[in-house]
Amino acid sequence: EEGLVAHAPKRRGYGSCEGETTPAPGNLADRDFMAERPNEKWLTDITEIKARDGKVYLSPMIDCFDGKIVAYTAGFSPNAEPANRMLEKAASTLPGNARPLVHSGRGCHYRWPGWLDLMERYGLTRPTGAKGCSPDNAAAEGFFGRMKTESVYPERWEERTRDEVLVLIDDCIRWYNHERIKQSLGWMSPVQYRQSQGMAA
Known part of the structure; x- marks a missing residue:
């Protein structure tokens, strides 16, 4: 009646599961994307964004505690380098002995030797979702959808x-980190919420 039209996203053309090189680990997260404290459980995936002269690929690391984007990279190619660089940036933010479970999609980026070596170097646990099953990484897909x-x-x-x-x-x-408020955080942004709890933002 108001003339409003819902946006219907187009089918994705990019498939990150091509070129898998290693067996996928189990889905230890089991679609439980809640965390009781920061750096307990992280999520990551890659999405493409169309531009006038090509595509941009975004790779964020999302903290399940409050949805904060811990680190991210963006570039013009969906190869392993941006994902690996993002993991290094995220790991550099970890305090003390924090070793989060890092849940990812099942794309090749998260099964190539470079990613596996970094996960081992930082002592991080590596579950993944099922191939082509978006609910297994729903929180990351949700961030991309909102963005x-x-x-x-x-x-x-x-x-x-x-x-x-x-x-x-x-x-x-x-x-998103500093200003976008969330009902689940008492109408605060992730950074505001952490500050209100006396946590490092």
């Missing part, structure tokens, strides 16, 4: 260049 629904599609990122999209991603994640 695209709230920022990418309304602001027509597909009309921007890839370099411009990289800047927009930086701004979006900074806003």
